[in-house]
Each structure stands twice: as structure tokens, then as C-alpha cells.
Amino acid sequence: MSKKNTRILIVDDEEIIRESLSGWLGKDGYTIGTAPDGLTALKLMEEHPWTILLVDLKMPGIDGLEVLKRVKERWSDTAVLIMTAYATVDTAVNAMKAGAFDYVVKPFDPEEVSLVVEKIVAQQALVRENVILRKALKKEYRFHDLVTKSPALLATLELAKTAARSASTVLVLGESGTGKELLARAIHAESPRNGKPFVAMSCAALTETLLESELFGYEKGAFTGANARREGKFEAASGGTLFLDEIGDISPKLQLDLLRVLEERRVTRVGGTESLAVDVRIIAATNRDLRRAVEEGRFRQDLFYRLNVITITLIPLRDRKEDIPLLVDRLLEQLSSELKRPVERVSPEAMAILLAHTWPGNVRELRNVLERAIVVSEGPVLEARHLGLNLQEGSASGATPEHPASLEEIERQYIGSVLRQSGGNVTQAARILDIDRVTLYAKIRKYGLKRAEDGEFEPATPA
Amino acid sequence: MSEVLLLWFGQKRPAADLLEGVRRSVEREFDRAVRVGLSPERPEDAFDARRGQHSSTRILAWLKDRHEGAHRVLGVTDADLFIPILTFVFGEAQLSGRAAVVSTARLGDTPLIPGEAARIALRLQKEAVHELGHTFGLLHCADARCAMARSPSLRHVDAKSPVLCRACRARTRELSENGDVHEQEEHANPDRR
Numbered sequence: 009m010s011k012k013n014t015r016i017l018i019v020d021d022e023e024i025i026r027e028s029l030s031g032w033l034g035k036d037g038y039t040i041g042t043a044p045d046g047l048t049a050l051k052l053m054e055e056h057p058w059t060i061l062l063v064d065l066k067m068p069g070i071d072g073l074e075v076l077k078r079v080k081e082r083w084s085d086t087a088v089l090i091m092t093a094y095a096t097v098d099t100a101v102n103a104m105k106a107g108a109f110d111y112v113v114k115p116f117d118p119e120e121v122s123l124v125v126e127k128i129v130a131q132q133a134l135v136r137e138n139v140i141l142r143k144a145l146k147k148e149y150r151f152h153d154l155v156t157k158s159p160a161l162l163a164t165l166e167l168a169k170t171a172a173r174s175a176s177t178v179l180v181l182g183e184s185g186t187g188k189e190l191l192a193r194a195i196h197a198e199s200p201r202n203g204k205p206f207v208a209m210s211c212a213a214l215t216e217t218l219l220e221s222e223l224f225g226y227e228k229g230a231f232t233g234a235n236a237r238r239e240g241k242f243e244a245a246s247g248g249t250l251f252l253d254e255i256g257d258i259s260p261k262l263q264l265d266l267l268r269v270l271e272e273r274r275v276t277r278v279g280g281t282e283s284l285a286v287d288v289r290i291i292a293a294t295n296r297d298l299r300r301a302v303e304e305g306r307f308r309q310d311l312f313y314r315l316n317v318i319t320i321t322l323i324p325l326r327d328r329k330e331d332i333p334l335l336v337d338r339l340l341e342q343l344s345s346e347l348k349r350p351v352e353r354v355s356p357e358a359m360a361i362l363l364a365h366t367w368p369g370n371v372r373e374l375r376n377v378l379e380r381a382i383v384v385s386e387g388p389v390l391e392a393r394h395l396g397l398n399l400q401e402g403s404a405s406g407a408t409p410e411h412p413a414s415l416e417e418i419e420r421q422y423i424g425s426v427l428r429q430s431g432g433n434v435t436q437a438a439r440i441l442d443i444d445r446v447t448l449y450a451k452i453r454k455y456g457l458k459r460a461e462d463g464e465f466e467p468a469t470p471a
Numbered sequence: 472m473s474e475v476l477l478l479w480f481g482q483k484r485p486a487a488d489l490l491e492g493v494r495r496s497v498e499r500e501f502d503r504a505v506r507v508g509l510s511p512e513r514p515e516d517a518f519d520a521r522r523g524q525h526s527s528t529r530i531l532a533w534l535k536d537r538h539e540g541a542h543r544v545l546g547v548t549d550a551d552l553f554i555p556i557l558t559f560v561f562g563e564a565q566l567s568g569r570a571a572v573v574s575t576a577r578l579g580d581t582p583l584i585p586g587e588a589a590r591i592a593l594r595l596q597k598e599a600v601h602e603l604g605h606t607f608g609l610l611h612c613a614d615a616r617c618a619m620a621r622s623p624s625l626r627h628v629d630a631k632s633p634v635l636c637r638a639c640r641a642r643t644r645e646l647s648e649n650g651d652v653h654e655q656e657e658h659a660n661p662d663r664r
Contacts, residue, residue, distance in 0.1 A: 022555075024528075024555045025555055025556055027528075028528065028554040028555040028556040028557075029556045031554070031563075031566070032554065032556065032557065034566065035566060035605060035610055035611050035621075036610065036611045036621065037610045037611065114556060115553070115555065115556055115557050115558050116556060116557055116558065117557070117558050117623075118557050118558070118559070118560065118623035118624070119623035119624045119627075121556075121557070121623075122621060122623045267626070268626075268630065271615050271626070271627065271630050272615050272616065272630050273615070310624065310626070
């Protein structure tokens with residue numbers, strides 16, 4: 009969709025804000041409309057739905073939250089960005105609950121607003137292209153080497169498939185061992201860049217200088233030992249995809265260098281003076297909480313915005329246990345061939361143990377457990393004793409026979425208590441909980457936490 | 472050939488080569504004669520005491536009437552500028568209008584730091600070409616090295632050049648051939664409903 013076809017409606021009762029924002033965004037080439045109140049905005053939506061709505065929270069008559077709710081009821085594809093002069097946890101929670109894309113505090117930082125709008129536009133393009141998975145789930149779904157029956161992962165893979173067709177940068181989030189590189193390879197294989205190089209690079213294991221010369225290459229004589237010119241990973245991936253794993257581990261200097269490459273699409277070899285144009289799609293991955301790293305000043309906000317255009321989160325294996333039998337079948341097939349030891353299946357007792365385990369190392373750990381079991385076993389069936397696991401090991405604790413409580417109940421109570429401690433400050437609470445704000449909003453919504461008259465957080469009573 | 476008035480109205484006197492650099496860049500990019508002037512007056516109502524900044528929109532209204540026969544006026548100041556929705560702006564312009572303004576306030580540290588004066592001067596040239604480009608009807612450009620690329624931060628300013636890309640240059644010519652849009656008395660955003 010061209011910028012001109014991206015229609016942005018600004019809804020604010022202050023004329024000066026409407027003028028200022030429409031002038032600012034209009035120079036990007038978007039089609040801009042304005043409405044002084046909620047009713048006018050809804051009327052304009054009736055005439056011809058807008059792609060994006062920027063809505064002020066506090067307006068006379070129908071307030072921003074009501075506009076958001078009504079728009080989401082009728083035009084679910086329209087992205088709504090809530091603008092507020094003063095953000096509280098209640099308004100933020102209510103806005104997110106009602107389906108806002110995000111909320112921003114006025115006045116905006118120029119870079120932030122540019123990138124937020126760019127991000128909405130990119131995601132809107134995906135939403136439009138995406139075939140919504142509402143049909144009955146297939147028995148088994150494959151996206152190259154990724155296989156699942158989990159509805160959550162199914163939706164993720166469908167998003168990845170759509171993302172593959174776009175040129176946008178992708179950020180893959182997930183715990184170690186969840187298959188972030190596999191997903192990156194699948195995205196590359198499904199993209200128009202298939203047939204061009206896929207270059208993977210882990211940013212964690214190398215020193216800053218080594219990583220810099222690996223990424224950008226170097227000229228002869230750039231440093232001791234540089235006996236010949238060498239091209240970097242960016243050049244090696246030219247025309248294709250560069251997968252940067254453990255992106256959260258790179259130094260501030262390299263963060264800046266990477267940001268420049270993303271913005272200018274040019275690299276300069278270490279020790280060189282000439283900058284070279286590169287046409288590379290970046291897929292970055294991390295198991296760290298990048299938002300928190302940004303808040304703590306350890307990761308550049310501008311680079312985070314650049315990388316966080318399309319975000320795909322891979323859920324841990326413990327949250328998709330229905331996939332374990334499927335994965336076991338696939339892995340046994342692969343490992344039998346690699347190890348040249350035919351193994352047909354696992355016994356029911358062994359499967360029970362595999363299903364009970366919490367898999368902190370995710371699919372990689374499952375693969376290692378099965379590999380070890382194949383090595384120590386003799387026959388075609390893997391038994392419980394071959395696994396090196398037991399039913400207690402790694403299983404979730406926190407509930408005792410005297411005080412039975414589900415994990416969710418403990419989490420709900422704990423989040424409520426942290427929110428009370430932080431006086432309702434979501435950013436601070438997210439920091440204490442070591443999760444990002446978006447995740448915390450989702451959990452607040454999930455557990456129906458709301459602020460009571462006395463300021464305490466408590467579960468919402470069902471309507 | 473229509474003329475551009477380059478008007479300094481800052482608190483301090485500008486370094487001589489600062490405005491000369493802007494003049495040369497504007498003349499080169501838009502093929503217009505540029506006259507440099509120092510304004511003894513200030514846009515008194517532009518200062519917002521609550522924010523401690525100057526409203527660039529009010530400055531544009533003030534500049535529009537100070538063209539002294541020039542077809543366009545580019546105000547240059549050392550005042551920190553804002554528009555109501557943003558924390559700051561490097562400059563602002565009337566799209567297809569008559570007036571544009573740029574500020575040195577956010578373009579660098581004190582010019583006394585070695586090399587900083589030259590850096591500020593180059594950034595000012597880029598922003599001057601950018602804002603004036605808007606008065607000629609140019610929108611933001613996707614080429615990060617073009618002067619018309621959006622530059623919400625100094626990094627973006629540094630990433631671009633003070634030169635229009637081929638497409639923007641062609642677009643400028645095309646817009647000029649279709650009649651000089653600056654004759655409109657009031658700026659009208661064509662996309663605005």
C-alpha cells in the first residue's frame with residue numbers, strides 16, 4: 009500500500025494539535041484527515057474507513073476510549089493509537105484492553121512518533137495480507153522444519169509466513185532453544201530472497217572488535233594480522249538475509265554502527281574509507297528482554313525501534329506440550345538417520361515423563377535428551393530409563409499439598425502485589441517482574457486486575 | 472528567476488560563514504538567487520513561557536509577511552523550536568507555501584568546541600534545503616541520503632547530504648514548470664480534509 013493510500017485520521021478536540029500533527033505526518037505523503045470529536049470521527053469512518061486513527065483520550069462528548077471501542081467493534085482492521093497528555097496505569101490498561109495498538113504521551117519525541125507510525129503501517133500491511141487462521145486447525149502444520157499443532161504457535165508461523173513476503177526487518181523473541189534460527193531460515197526460504205545467501209551470525213560469543221570485523225569486513229592492513237582484504241557478513245549476505253542472533257548482547261558502539269547500516273543501507277569495512285551499498289534483509293533474535301534493556305539504557309531505543317518493526321515471539325515448549333509427541337516423532341526420524349540407529353518410538357512411560365518435564369532448554373533440550381537416549385538404548389523403543397529425566401525434575405513447584413494453588417493463581421497474586429508496591433506504575437512493576445510492559449499489560453488483562461477505590465489492585469468482578 | 476530571502480533573527484549575531492554556507496546550498500539546490508538579511512525585529516509572540524521554547528508555527532506566520540519582495544523567505548534562528556505535538560523540531564515549513572524556518576539550537580553543542588561550528592554549519596545547510604524543499608512542494612523522501620529525508624534526530628541529519636536526490640530534483644523541476652505554488656496566499660495541505 010502506498011503512503012498516499014495509508015489514510016490517517018487525527019481525532020483531537022484541540023485544533024492546534026490537529027493542525028500540528030496533520031502537518032507533520034502530511035509531509036510523509038500519507039492521506040491525512042482530522043476530526044474535532046468522536047462523533048465526527050465515527051461519521052468519517054462510516055463514509056470511508058481510515059487505516060489508522062490517532063485519538064486523543066480526553067475529549068468532550070465521546071472520549072477516546074469510547075471511540076476506540078466503537079471503532080474496534082465495527083472496523084477491527086483499523087489500528088488505533090491513543091494519545092494522552094498524562095498516562096496512568098488505568099488508562100493504559102483500559103486502552104490496551106479495548107484493543108489499542110499502543111498509547112503515546114504528548115508531546116512526542118519526533119523520532120518516536122515517526123517510528124510508531126511506520127510500525128503501525130508495516131503491521132497493517134501484514135494484517136491485510138495475512139490469511140486469518142479461523143478455519144479448523146489442520147492435524148499437523150509445517151513451516152519448513154517447524155512443526156506444531158499449538159494454536160498459539162500456529163498463528164505465529166502464519167504471521168512469519170506473511171512477514172516473509174514483506175521486506176521489513178523482523179525481530180524474533182524467545183527463550184534459548186525455541187528455534188529462533190530455524191524460524192529465521194524458514195522466513196528467508198519463504199521470501200523473495202530465497203536463492204540468495206542466508207548468513208547467520210551469533211553476536212554473543214565474540215569481542216567487540218572481532219564482531220565488528222566479522223560484520224563489516226576489513227581492509228588489508230586495518231589491524232595487525234589483516235594480511236588481505238576480507239568481506240564481512242553484510243557483504244556476504246548481499247541480496248539475501250542476515251540473521252543476527254543474540255542481538256541484545258552487542259556493545260553500544262556496535263549498536264550505533266548497526267543502526268547506521270539499517271538507516272543508510274551502506275557499510276564501511278574496518279580500516280576502509282569507501283562505503284558500500286548493501287541490500288540485506290535483517291532478521292534479529294534475542295532471548296533477552298530488549299524493552300527492559302532500553303529502559304535501563306543498555307540498548308539504544310532508536311535501534312530497538314528499527315529492529316522491532318515485525319516482532320515474532322516463539323513460545324516456550326512448556327506452553328505447547330501438545331506438540332511434544334509430534335516433535336518426538338520428527339526428532340526420532342532425524343536422529344535415527346543421523347546416528348544410523350533405527351528407533352521407532354518412545355514407550356508410553358517415557359512419553360509421560362517427556363510430557364511432565366518443563367523443558368527449560370526447550371526443543372534443543374528435547375533433541376539432546378532424545379539423542380542421548382538413542383545412544384544409550386539398544387532396541388527400537390526408547391524406555392523411561394533411557395531418558396535421564398524423572399517426573400519430579402524440572403517440574404513446576406510453588407504449590408504444596410497443604411496450600412494447593414495453581415501457577416496462574418500464584419502469578420496473579422504476585423503481579424497484583426508488585427503493582428500495589430509500585431503504586432500502579434506499570435513500567436516500574438515490569439522492571440521488578442523482569443518482563444516487558446506489553447507482557448505485563450497482557451497479564452493484567454488476563455487476570456482482570458483493576459485498581460479499587462483504595463488504590464489496591466484486585467481481580468475485577470465479572471460483569 | 473524568483474528570489475529567496477534568507478533572514479537571520481536570532482539572539483546572537485551569526486558567524487559570517489554560517490549564513491554564507493546556507494546561501495550557497497540553497498542557491499545550488501533550487502537555482503534561485505538568495506539574498507541574506509538580518510532582521511532587527513523578533514517574532515515576540517512566538518515564545519511559549521510554559522515550554523521555554525519558540526513556536527515554529529507562529530514564527531512561520533510572522534515570516535510570511537516579511538518577504539520584502541522575495542518569493543520565499545527562509546528564517547534562520549538560534550531559538551529552540553517546537554510544534555505543539557512534538558518535544559522539538561529542527562525546523563518547519565509551509566508545504567507549497569512561502570515561509571520556512573530552521574534553527575541551530577538542536578544542531579550541536581557550543582560552536583566553541585573544535586570542529587563543532589563546521590558540523591553545525593553543515594547540518595544547518597541540510598535542514599535549510601530540507602525545509603525550503605517543502606515550500607517547493609516536496610514531501611519526505613525514502614532515500615536516507617537525500618536532503619528531503621525525514622530527520623527526526625541528529626543521526627538522521629548526519630546520515631543525509633545537503634543535496635537533493637535525482638528524483639526530488641526532478642520533482643522540483645516538475646512542480647516549478649506547473650506554476651510556482653508559492654503564490655498561494657495561504658498554505659493548504661492537499662491531503663487535509
